[in-house]
Amino acid sequence: MKKVVKYVAFDILRNKIVIAYMVFLFLFSMGLFIIEEVPEKSLLSLLTLNLILIPLISIMFSTIYIYNSSEFIELLAAQPIQRKSLWLSFFIGLASALSLAFFIGCGIPVLLFSANSVGIIMIITGWILSVIFVSVSMFISVYIKDKTKGIGVSLLTWLYFTLLFDGVVLFVLFQLLEYPLEKLIIGLSVMNPIDLVRIISLLNMDVSALMGATSAIFKQSFAGNMGSLFSFGVLILWMILPLYLSVRKFDKKDL
Amino acid sequence: MGRVFTFKISLFLFFPFWILNGYATTIVVSPVNQQKVISNAFQQLKDGDTLIVKSGVYQEGAILLNKGLTIIGEGLPVIDGENKYENLLVEHDNVRIKGVVFKNSGSSSFTDIAALKIKNSKNIVVENCRFENNFFGIHTINSSNVSYLNNELISGMTKGKPSSNGIHCWKSKHLTLKNNTIKGHRDGIYFEFVTQSLIENNHSVGNKRYGLHFMFSHDNLYKKNEFRSNGAGVAVMYSKRVHMVNNLFAENWGNAAYGVLLKEIDDSKIENNVFHENTIAILSDGANRIQIFNNQFLKNGWALKVQASCSDVELNQNNFIGNTFDLATNGNLVMKSMDRNYWDKYEGYDLNKDGIGDVPYRPITFYSLIIERNxxxxxLFRSFFVKLMDKAESVFPSLTPENLKDTAPVMKKIKHLTNDSVFSNK
Structure with a gap:
């Protein structure tokens, strides 16, 4: 298992797209911090970028990588390796390589310019987002056999989480305007890891203190000791659940 | 000159009864003197006389002053209300009180018990006094030409003891409030039916409800005051010709906290003020003919919420920097003018280099409309979806009001005429 992880991770880190992703993140975040005098503002811009870019790269790259190595997976499956550990080592290889790319590209500038609790939350949530979307892509690629279809579905999934879901939220919130919405809002935020990460980051960036009753509800649910425990628990669930389902499927899959 | 003066004072101190009738008398009250009781001294004095109160604690229940005296505290004497009484009630013209500490007034749900109450009087000066742990600090009823200078009012330290307004004025005119500091009261400064008054360089900080609260108070000038961290900010209602200049409104955070809440305010000017980190810097409801000119709106949640019930609002030459929303409204708001403001969110260009952007700026975004309603x-705050919708809306406005725009937004920050001392008070 170790060998497979090592092989996958190094294979990915040599990949041009991942290197480009890392270099782009690094230049962009350095640029943001250098241009803007107030690090908090750069963090806000960086947050917006991360929320779009990290899921996109993680999900698309992992899906394509797994489809491309389908023959390699078949080969390895013929070896005396448990299917579970084969699949998990692919996950660990992908997740660690992309996390490393994120950490070098975005984490180092953040630590250089804004090494406070906000910056650290930003790095942790960015890392969590990388892993979540690798896990989601594993789920997609194990269920869909056709490569083109699989890539299309992952693209749609990314679009759903970054854009469509928020549109649906807006629609639902206006349909149910007459009802108490507190619990619904919390429920909806938990349904989308990108929204949840955004809310956690904004709560820590203190701009939220300005925003009245709804922010108080968010604070109650997602900040503070119990809140952080809850929100990070949900995020970890988002990492584990798709992976667990994909492992179960892969175990019985006819390759 | 100074030596002669001190000589005279010492004469007064040592031989107080030498002065004959017809001259101003001076009595010294002190815990170690023969004369220990302030209210007894009041009976011996007549209009125009002076009472010197030496350092010590005086517990005499409710004291009534109905003569035009000058009371001078030396070494901060304390008039203690023992949490039961109204410390001092003044019911006469021409009274001057200086350097006295008023402490522990009674509190009540039925009557307005104040540490110092001024009733039906003219020409009163209260200066350099301290008010600690009182229900009402200073209560003014039906008086005129009253000055409160350099006083400090602090309340709300005792748990369970209610506190009411710091400086409370009712049906009075020609008041002067200068250099007072009010902390921990319910409302810092409260005016009802107070007209033609000057409120300058006061610091109303950390009060439980409003820093400044007035109703039916016309023609007043508020200048260089600081209103910071009050429970609900500042609320002003039902008044005409209010003039607010060079004030600082800061850190009024909360669901119903406002830098300034303008409710039914007419013909007023808000100039050169700084609004810093308020949930809503200015909420204007039913206000008419308001000029908002050359203010700084920094890091507020909403810089301005102008309800459609307002008319003829002029919004010119203000700086909007770092606010989450610059302007929000709830309907078809029509402004009289909105020109030459600096908006940090403005993305237009200035081809002819005259310092004025060539395309108008629309401060109302799609999201500010949405969040106003729901x-x-x-x-969805700061989400990609919202950003996309905001962009689409700014290119093709359909939901946002067509005529709400700054037709001449300036490209550079406007130099601000604020008094720097307001800011240095942090």
């Missing part, structure tokens, strides 16, 4: 949509 606060739950805060969940």
């Amino acid at each position: 606060p739950g949509t805060l969940m």
